[in-house]
Amino acid sequence: MQSKKVLVIIKELSTGENELKAKLRLMLGISAGYKEHKVDMVLVEDAVYFTKILQGNKALEKYMKSFHYNDFNIFVDAESLKNRNIKKPISEDFKTLNRDELKELLDQSDMTISI
Numbered sequence: 001m002q003s004k005k006v007l008v009i010i011k012e013l014s015t016g017e018n019e020l021k022a023k024l025r026l027m028l029g030i031s032a033g034y035k036e037h038k039v040d041m042v043l044v045e046d047a048v049y050f051t052k053i054l055q056g057n058k059a060l061e062k063y064m065k066s067f068h069y070n071d072f073n074i075f076v077d078a079e080s081l082k083n084r085n086i087k088k089p090i091s092e093d094f095k096t097l098n099r100d101e102l103k104e105l106l107d108q109s110d111m112t113i114s115i
Helices: 018-031 045-054 058-069 076-085 100-106
Strands: 005-010 038-043 075-077 094-097 110-115
Touching: 005 018, 005 100, 018 038, 018 045, 018 058, 038 045, 038 058, 038 100, 045 076, 058 094, 075 076, 075 100, 076 094, 094 100
Parallel strands: 005 038, 005 110, 038 075, 075 094
Antiparallel strands: none
């Protein structure tokens, strides 16, 4: 099986930290195929609130370390941030994208999973 570029799009704010952990574990699981897949995450709509949950959260730190180790990216939709009056994430863990950049990322992906 050939390595694939997989984009996981998260649209909704979960009801708690456990649901967020499940979504983060999903990314790690996808990458653990026969050949490692390149997996990135995009936070859009209400999911941009995750930027506040993930920043400095000790319980989620191990996931962020795994993402760095596996060269995963977490992208945040700039328009969703603006629409919710959230200032751009201050953490280097997140990369802000405009809609044109997001479209380009979608076009470059072999597979898209929306959760």
